[in-house]
Amino acid sequence: MFEVAELTHQISDQDYAEPIVALRTELLMVQQQLKTLDFPVLILISGVDGGGKGELIHALNEWLDARYMHTEAFDQPSDEEQERPKFWRFIRALPPKGQIGIFVGSWYSEPISKRVSGHLKDGAFERALNDINALEKLLTDDGGLIIKCWLHLKKSIQKKRLKALAANPDTQWQVTHKDAHHIKHYDDFIDTAEAVLTRTSTVHSPWLIVDGSDGNYARLTVGQHILNRIHRHIQQRARQQTLPEAAEPDLNLYQQSLLDALDLSLSLKKSDYQDKLAFYQTQLGQLSRKAKARQHSILLVFEGWDAAGKGGAIRRLTYAMDPRLYRVIPIAAPTDEERAQHYLWRFWRHLPRAGKMTIYDRSWYGRVLVERVEKLASNEEWQRAYAEIVDFERALTDHGITILKFWLHIDKDEQLKRFQAREKIPYKQFKITDEDYRNRDKWDDYKAAVNEMIARTSTHSAPWIMVEGNDKRHARIKVLETVCAALTRQLG
Amino acid sequence: MFEVAELTHQISDQDYAEPIVALRTELLMVQQQLKTLDFPVLILISGVDGGGKGELIHALNEWLDARYMHTEAFDQPSDEEQERPKFWRFIRALPPKGQIGIFVGSWYSEPISKRVSGHLKDGAFERALNDINALEKLLTDDGGLIIKCWLHLKKSIQKKRLKALAANPDTQWQVTHKDAHHIKHYDDFIDTAEAVLTRTSTVHSPWLIVDGSDGNYARLTVGQHILNRIHRHIQQRARQQTLPEAAEPDLNLYQQSLLDALDLSLSLKKSDYQDKLAFYQTQLGQLSRKAKARQHSILLVFEGWDAAGKGGAIRRLTYAMDPRLYRVIPIAAPTDEERAQHYLWRFWRHLPRAGKMTIYDRSWYGRVLVERVEKLASNEEWQRAYAEIVDFERALTDHGITILKFWLHIDKDEQLKRFQAREKIPYKQFKITDEDYRNRDKWDDYKAAVNEMIARTSTHSAPWIMVEGNDKRHARIKVLETVCAALTRQLG
Numbered sequence: 001m002f003e004v005a006e007l008t009h010q011i012s013d014q015d016y017a018e019p020i021v022a023l024r025t026e027l028l029m030v031q032q033q034l035k036t037l038d039f040p041v042l043i044l045i046s047g048v049d050g051g052g053k054g055e056l057i058h059a060l061n062e063w064l065d066a067r068y069m070h071t072e073a074f075d076q077p078s079d080e081e082q083e084r085p086k087f088w089r090f091i092r093a094l095p096p097k098g099q100i101g102i103f104v105g106s107w108y109s110e111p112i113s114k115r116v117s118g119h120l121k122d123g124a125f126e127r128a129l130n131d132i133n134a135l136e137k138l139l140t141d142d143g144g145l146i147i148k149c150w151l152h153l154k155k156s157i158q159k160k161r162l163k164a165l166a167a168n169p170d171t172q173w174q175v176t177h178k179d180a181h182h183i184k185h186y187d188d189f190i191d192t193a194e195a196v197l198t199r200t201s202t203v204h205s206p207w208l209i210v211d212g213s214d215g216n217y218a219r220l221t222v223g224q225h226i227l228n229r230i231h232r233h234i235q236q237r238a239r240q241q242t243l244p245e246a247a248e249p250d251l252n253l254y255q256q257s258l259l260d261a262l263d264l265s266l267s268l269k270k271s272d273y274q275d276k277l278a279f280y281q282t283q284l285g286q287l288s289r290k291a292k293a294r295q296h297s298i299l300l301v302f303e304g305w306d307a308a309g310k311g312g313a314i315r316r317l318t319y320a321m322d323p324r325l326y327r328v329i330p331i332a333a334p335t336d337e338e339r340a341q342h343y344l345w346r347f348w349r350h351l352p353r354a355g356k357m358t359i360y361d362r363s364w365y366g367r368v369l370v371e372r373v374e375k376l377a378s379n380e381e382w383q384r385a386y387a388e389i390v391d392f393e394r395a396l397t398d399h400g401i402t403i404l405k406f407w408l409h410i411d412k413d414e415q416l417k418r419f420q421a422r423e424k425i426p427y428k429q430f431k432i433t434d435e436d437y438r439n440r441d442k443w444d445d446y447k448a449a450v451n452e453m454i455a456r457t458s459t460h461s462a463p464w465i466m467v468e469g470n471d472k473r474h475a476r477i478k479v480l481e482t483v484c485a486a487l488t489r490q491l492g
Numbered sequence: 493m494f495e496v497a498e499l500t501h502q503i504s505d506q507d508y509a510e511p512i513v514a515l516r517t518e519l520l521m522v523q524q525q526l527k528t529l530d531f532p533v534l535i536l537i538s539g540v541d542g543g544g545k546g547e548l549i550h551a552l553n554e555w556l557d558a559r560y561m562h563t564e565a566f567d568q569p570s571d572e573e574q575e576r577p578k579f580w581r582f583i584r585a586l587p588p589k590g591q592i593g594i595f596v597g598s599w600y601s602e603p604i605s606k607r608v609s610g611h612l613k614d615g616a617f618e619r620a621l622n623d624i625n626a627l628e629k630l631l632t633d634d635g636g637l638i639i640k641c642w643l644h645l646k647k648s649i650q651k652k653r654l655k656a657l658a659a660n661p662d663t664q665w666q667v668t669h670k671d672a673h674h675i676k677h678y679d680d681f682i683d684t685a686e687a688v689l690t691r692t693s694t695v696h697s698p699w700l701i702v703d704g705s706d707g708n709y710a711r712l713t714v715g716q717h718i719l720n721r722i723h724r725h726i727q728q729r730a731r732q733q734t735l736p737e738a739a740e741p742d743l744n745l746y747q748q749s750l751l752d753a754l755d756l757s758l759s760l761k762k763s764d765y766q767d768k769l770a771f772y773q774t775q776l777g778q779l780s781r782k783a784k785a786r787q788h789s790i791l792l793v794f795e796g797w798d799a800a801g802k803g804g805a806i807r808r809l810t811y812a813m814d815p816r817l818y819r820v821i822p823i824a825a826p827t828d829e830e831r832a833q834h835y836l837w838r839f840w841r842h843l844p845r846a847g848k849m850t851i852y853d854r855s856w857y858g859r860v861l862v863e864r865v866e867k868l869a870s871n872e873e874w875q876r877a878y879a880e881i882v883d884f885e886r887a888l889t890d891h892g893i894t895i896l897k898f899w900l901h902i903d904k905d906e907q908l909k910r911f912q913a914r915e916k917i918p919y920k921q922f923k924i925t926d927e928d929y930r931n932r933d934k935w936d937d938y939k940a941a942v943n944e945m946i947a948r949t950s951t952h953s954a955p956w957i958m959v960e961g962n963d964k965r966h967a968r969i970k971v972l973e974t975v976c977a978a979l980t981r982q983l984g
Binding site for chain 2: 054
């Protein structure tokens with residue numbers, strides 16, 4: 001059973017009034033401070049039916065400044081939500097940095113209710129909790145503060161309370177069939193909840209379990225807890241900023257590797273190219289329609305050296321498809337809404353609906369490429385990113401999305417040749433800037449970063465495909481062929 | 493019949509190659525320039541089946557820099573889209589300022605297909621076209637450039653082309669039942685299209701009608717047209733900036749009016765207040781659940797003087813409802829994604845799903861209040877806004893959404909009293925800033941703006957409700973009572 005701080009005394013309305021004034025003042029003051037800081041606060045409210053979640057939400061909405069917080073109550077998922085991985089709907093509703101978000105119903109609701117009703121076997125239940133821990137770690141590692149509150153009621157009190165609600169015509173709507181089911185299965189529910197709370201009460205995001213039998217007590221306790229957690233988090237963040245940077249990576253480790261093993265002399269004759277292009281484009285057209293019919297989503301990632309031919313390869317793909325079936329997302333500087341979120345948030349945003357394809361022209365791998373080399377991310381941040389990215393991609397493949405990641409490779413001489421050629425073509429001139437030459441000077445740093453990226457993020461279900469790009473014809477056909485082969489395998 | 497520039501000669505692939513290089517260069521150059529300018533370019537591609545829309549889209553995607561453009565191909569609406577007014581899905585996909593958006597399928601698709609199939613009678617057809625014209629005017633008045641291209645085919649050529657597509661196993665998927673239907677009803681289709689093009693070819697957004705029988709010709713013509721339109725638009729915008737400002741409004745006209753007629757002595761005894769509060773909150777709880785069951789959406793707007801009690805009134809509403817059924821949207825400074833769109837875009841974004849309520853704490857009326865008084869919008873902009881707002885709200889009420897707009901009114905003395913009282917309450921201090929006092933100095937300017945706003949935007953289906961706010965109890969009950977009465981009327 002839970003260990004819940006035993007309620008030694010009830011708090012009368014009179015005894016409640018005074019501490020609440022003090023608490024409200026402090027909450028509003030810390031909320032003012034929060035606006036200037038660079039982390040979000042996410043408050044999850046869960047608990048047993050009749051535990052007083054509604055009243056608690058109302059109180060929080062009354063205490064806090066509505067302009068810098070919002071409450072998200074998760075109802076049945078819409079079809080747009082159902083067509084994406086399970087966390088998508090929550091991630092799109094995350095509070096931005098400097099703000100407070102309250103989630104009523106969250107990623108905990110489904111695993112608990114499915115487990116109680118027997119629809120989640122041991123292995124799947126375990127995996128669901130692991131996924132939750134990974135997601136919460138992702139957010140807290142990024143500086144986010146997660147505050148999780150569970151409102152508990154003893155069985156006898158829950159029964160009494162739901163009976164009272166059901167007897168009053170104004171409140172009986174609050175008592176649903178689900179509640180009746182839960183009362184009946186109170187013990188199962190509590191066992192499940194206990195397993196969930198124990199497994200997900202981590203150092204970085206612990207649960208607060210509160211006795212909900214006295215509303216005044218519960219609200220004061222949660223309010224005070226929120227205040228304390230935010231204060232402590234602000235102090236911790238300040239302390240962390242004085243810590244030394246994580247160690248520099250050993251660049252030599254990844255100098256000799258995959259990239260050097262590629263045979264850049266691979267090429268294709270023009271006539272062969274034209275035949276194969278027509279063949280695979282026709283096939284891709286058919287496969288993309290089949291994917292649509294089967295509601296099978298596809299995600300393609302293109303990374304590569306400047307001038308390696310990403311755009312050209314992408315156009316050979318899109319040319320074969322109905323424009324309703326794909327979207328190309330070119331990754332440029334993030335907008336301020338994107339900057340106010342975890343770095344993966346902007347990529348979650350564009351995940352394809354069922355049956356569609358999203359093509360990312362550059363991607364989340366910027367974190368371990370340009371952000372690493374240009375020192376836009378700290379060592380700690382980009383080193384952590386490998387695992388974050390693998391988790392992210394697994395969330396997508398678990399949902400049934402096909403992922404293929406292409407690294408378009410050319411050598412340094414070929415790149416220079418292409419830069420110079422572009423400078424001569426009027427409509428390509430703008431593509432070459434001083435920055436391209438600056439990036440070129442850091443070739444070896446990028447090479448180490450690419451090698452490490454490939455080594456650490458190529459997984460069975462989301463593999464990297466190395467494309468020898470010195471010959472554009474070979475590269476384009478290899479991309480097309482790979483996509484067709486993967487889809488043929490998946491769609492039978 | 494259409495007047496389509498007669499095709500005097502076909503353009504061979506050889507004759508096509510050279511002008512395309514020049515065109516691409518110019519398109520890329522103007523796209524570079526566009527990035528620095530503050531208007532979006534929206535290209536709509538429509539036309540008869542088999543007219544070559546797909547090839548045209550492919551060409552545009554090949555010519556333009558993908559980083560500053562995107563193609564939106566509209567498929568069946570999702571449930572999230574269906575639950576909103578018909579334009580919602582298009583508005584959320586509009587290109588931001590400085591970028592190009594291509595729409596394949598647009599707000600024209602539905603009226604045309606419904607009309608051809610006989611599901612849109614004269615009156616409704618006429619209204620649908622009026623709505624389109626109003627929407628396009630809204631966008632072009634804001635500086636947006638809309639380029640509309642219609643690919644036409646003669647009946648005999650269409651037949652031949654679709655037959656060829658159907659005969660080839662690689663392309664037969666392009667020929668759907670809809671196409672067969674369209675061929676059969678070619679004449680109806682053309683008549684409808686002609687009516688639509690004629691009625692919607694306006695000065696601000698004319699149609700280009702192109703003979704699609706020769707693909708090279710069509711692509712070159714459209715490309716050249718896009719280039720010309722953008723060039724001309726840039727010149728026009730530059731010229732407009734040298735025009736004198738629109739006339740200053742006559743403030744006296746709206747000094748004596750509605751606001752002065754309100755009886756601010758209205759008040760409510762505490763015991764009456766408590767009885768009524770409990771009564772209406774219970775009723776609102778029931779009505780909000782009924783609205784959810786009937787999929788009936790509700791939108792409430794709160795405007796009023798600083799310290800007039802908007803927040804308090806809103807909390808008395810939300811307290812009565814399940815947090816899953818409403819959202820409060822506090823309107824603060826727009827994000828950069830919002831700033832890059834028409835000023836109404838950020839409000840479209842938050843429209844409620846079916847059965848839900850959105851409460852706007854301040855709203856689009858900022859355009860004709862603070863932006864007018866503080867001269868953040870030009871005279872021309874805010875004067876145009878009245879009609880834009882009325883159109884916007886009509887789009888929502890046409891969709892079946894209930895709209896109620898509350899102006900919370902207090903007098904100048906009461907405001908000062910409240911400012912001073914807030915300054916003494918620790919957790920309210922932060923609410924009072926120098927800006928509040930600065931706004932207060934402009935009381936008469938605001939008063940004229942409010943009077944004019946009420947006079948020009950109160951409509952039968954989206955009325956303003958003036959709330960006498962000197963007594964908070966009276967104000968809160970009046971708001972609750974009004975919402976309950978309106979919902980009771982609507983939900984029976």
